[in-house]
Amino acid sequence: MAIISEHHIFLPEDANVGLQTRLKDAITRAIWDRRFAPGDRLPATRALAQHLGISRITVSLAYESLLSTGYIVSLPRSGFFVASDAPTQMEVSPLGQADDAARLDWGARLGPVPPALGAQASPADWRRYRYPFIFGEPDVARFPVDDWRDCVRRGLGKRHFEQVADDASDRDDPFLVEQIVRRSVSGRGVAATVDEVLVTAGAQNALWLTVQVLFGGKGGDVAMEEPGYPELRNLLRQQGLTIHPVPVDRDGMQVDQIPDGVRAVFVTPSHQAPTGATMSMARRRALLERAEASDFIVIEDDYDYEMSYASPSLPALRSLDQQGRVVYVGSFSKSIFPGLRLGYLTADARFVDHARAVRTLSERHPPGLTQRTVAYFLSEGHYNSHSRRMRTRMARRNEVLRAALAENGLTPALSRATGGTTLWMLGPEGLDADALAVALREKSVLVEAGSAFYGCEGAPRNRLRLGFATIETARIADGVALIAETIAEMG
Structure with a gap:
């Protein structure tokens, strides 16, 4: 049961309808829309009358009308409550053709919904x-929940609460950025500085930001692996980019099949999505040489790199990059748990500045508590x-x-x-x-x-x-x- 605040009730502005009827209709519609649920307690008549600037008797008469029609019930010395069997809109006023005709046709205005999640997405059940x-x-049964809970508590401690609670504008948690530089990308052989790292809402967000920075909705030619990551393909199509599929084999993307004229190449070299192939060192060097010769950018999605157990993981492409052509995308969403939705990108500081500005237009920065919690999870060694x-x-x-x-x-x-x-x-x-x-x-x-x-x-x-x-x-x-x-x- 919830207590409905008087601030959640508004009188429709219709001078041709009396106050009592307008108030009754406002509460009725809120019950129809399920904004007021069965069992919720309505405001006291005096408090609601004072809030709306109308007489208490008007409120009482509106409540009496709702009582008589079965929308609310009255309990002695407790107040008025939404009835458990309050009529629904469909029971008392089915939507007719006239109502449908008056509604804006969003389907005609927007067209079909663009593909977003790939067909491989897991069912909710x-x-x-x-x-x-x-x-x-996630394999939640084996996740170190106690360690994670301790990191959350530390993030909420008085010592750091201001950092978590403040409006950080476009800034990331400096503690997390430091940990990413020291404990994440360094393990991939990448020598990054703090101004070359941007925290994102997962790898998908990092890919979206990268596409915005590189193309800005102006179109262009890109290459990606075939088969490859469906959500990336959907993103590139939605941005109006021309995709050139490049086949993969046991050594990863076949670099010699990248066509001329592409401005960016998207790869998953650690464990290719979906085949699991690891791009060989020869292919990695060939890709960087081709990037220099053809003047394109390489976006390295270091998907699943933490799970290298049959042999040591090969160095990240960005660690081999001498020209600053590689944008490296990492994520904690799979290695910690998917619901976390936290990742990062590292690239030339000028690229990161642009990506930060674009990110600010949509979300400013990922949640502060989440960033601080992950920072502690990394610094305390729990992640490793x-x-x-x-x-x-x-x-x-x-x-x-x-x-x-x-x-x-x-x-x-x-x-x-x-x-x-x-x-x-x-x-x-x-x-x-x-x-x-x-x-x-x-x-x-x-x-x-x-x-x-x-x-x-x-x-x-x-x-x-x-x-x-x-x-x-x-x-x-x-x-x-x-x-x-x-x-x-x-x-």
Whole structure:
């Protein structure tokens, strides 16, 4: 039950309608709209009359009318409350054609909704599935909640509360920026300064800011991996950019296939999304040499780099960059938990200045408490400890998943990988992975059909991405058996 403030009740401005009727209609509409919910207590008649500048008897008569029509109830010595069975708008006044005709046709004005989330996005009810082979959801049972809670408490302590509570304008938490420089990008071989780092609302926000800075809605040609990250493809299309898909193999993006004339190239070199391939050192150097020769910018999304467990991770592209051509994008949203929505970019300080100005136009800066909490999580060593435990767990799950696939006659696309939390799988020729994903839901199995990651016509239909960050290790084998069984049933 909530107490409705008198400040939440407004009289419609219609001089042709009496005050009592206007007040009754205002409360009725609020109940219809569910702004006033069943059980909520209405303001006292004296307080509401004083707030609205009308007589108390007018308020009392409006309440009596609402009582008689069943919208509110009166409890002795307690006041007036919204009735638990108050009529809805559809019960008393169904919307007619005249009402619909009077409403603005937003569909005609705006056109179709642009694609945003890719088709690989996890369903909201994924936790009810017994075998969730999906990416991007947290393994909350093993997250160090007590350590995180301690960091939140420290962020809210009196010593730092002003920093968290102040309007920071366009500034980031200096403690977090310091930790990113010392403990995040430095681990990737990147020697950044604090003026070369911008905190963002996750990697997707960093990519959006980068596109705004580089192109500003003016169009242009860009290259990205094929298959590749669907949300990036949707972003580039929405900004009116011409996308040139570049194929990938076991060594990552095929640099020699990048066409002339592109102004930017987007890559995921640590663990290519979605295949999991790691860009070889030779390819990394070739990409930077091509960037210099063709004068384009490289946007490095260092996706899933923390999960390198089969072999040491290779240096970030930005650490090899001698010309300042690489914009490096990192994120804590997957390595800590997705709901955090916190990431960063590091680039030349002049690029960061532009990105900061663009960010200010939409959100000013990420929430201060979130930034300070993550800063403590990094500085206290909790992040590194959590990442080590995750790497050990993911290495074991990768091993179990590959063994289960082999036992059931299924084939991973890469014979080996340096790590990651997903596995790209090749199904039999003729398999429709989209239909397979639908059929598997009936068996409580979630998989990601590979078609979501392709932008070209005629893309192969027999690819699957199997995530193993969320599914329990003990359930992997049974889940794979169900996948194999369903593929066999589909012929």
